[in-house]
Amino acid sequence: MSLSLIKTWIFDLDNTLYPPEENIFSQIDQKMTSFIADNLEISNEEAFNIQKQNFIDHGTTLAGFMNSGNDKIDPDKFLEYVHDINLNSLQEDNDLRKILLLLPGKKYIFTNGTKKHAENVLKKLNLENIFQSIFGIKEANYLPKPNLETYNLFLKTYKIDPKTSIMFEDMGRNLIPAKELGMKTVLLERKLPNKNNSDQEEKYKDLWNDNYDADYIIDDIVKFLNNQYS
Numbered sequence: 001m002s003l004s005l006i007k008t009w010i011f012d013l014d015n016t017l018y019p020p021e022e023n024i025f026s027q028i029d030q031k032m033t034s035f036i037a038d039n040l041e042i043s044n045e046e047a048f049n050i051q052k053q054n055f056i057d058h059g060t061t062l063a064g065f066m067n068s069g070n071d072k073i074d075p076d077k078f079l080e081y082v083h084d085i086n087l088n089s090l091q092e093d094n095d096l097r098k099i100l101l102l103l104p105g106k107k108y109i110f111t112n113g114t115k116k117h118a119e120n121v122l123k124k125l126n127l128e129n130i131f132q133s134i135f136g137i138k139e140a141n142y143l144p145k146p147n148l149e150t151y152n153l154f155l156k157t158y159k160i161d162p163k164t165s166i167m168f169e170d171m172g173r174n175l176i177p178a179k180e181l182g183m184k185t186v187l188l189e190r191k192l193p194n195k196n197n198s199d200q201e202e203k204y205k206d207l208w209n210d211n212y213d214a215d216y217i218i219d220d221i222v223k224f225l226n227n228q229y230s
């Protein structure tokens, strides 16, 4: 299948533009647990269970608290706290930079994290000045992927035609609305890092590698794009 008709390239950020082995998202994950435990005055284990149940039921942990009207979790404080992490493991990805610059059309970041977090990560990866815009969780009015409403808002904001768009994601469920709207979909199959794999994380690991029948299922974004465009 040719991608020659694609005019808009839409990328998730975390675990898509860099692999989970970098231990970036796992830091966010752990900070979510401690924020919840501290603010709800519960154990880390209880906090982790709520965190993951919210994630399953509402798209993100934060959305679960917002939907249930829990005022002990302040959305902006939560987002600031969980994204305050160490990005030193991220290296410049100049191969990715090169191929992204060759892609015809506009490129966007569409993330359930904050725009500020995305800017920090893109800077470390040397992927600045490539993307037209970053659509983060605040731009989405705190309604995360995979809510269809948020995809519609994203498309409307930038006047994007989904029929000439392609979306890259490491989570299959976030591609389902994209497909419904007529986008091409690419699922990055990511391995969970072995380190820090507690029993609990083991229990929930299927969430990350959920089976979704994407147009393309790949394990290397640079290789995939290079095959299309060089």
Ligand SMILES: [Mg+2]
Binding pocket: 012, 013, 014, 015, 016, 169, 170, 171
């Ligand atoms: Mg992701």
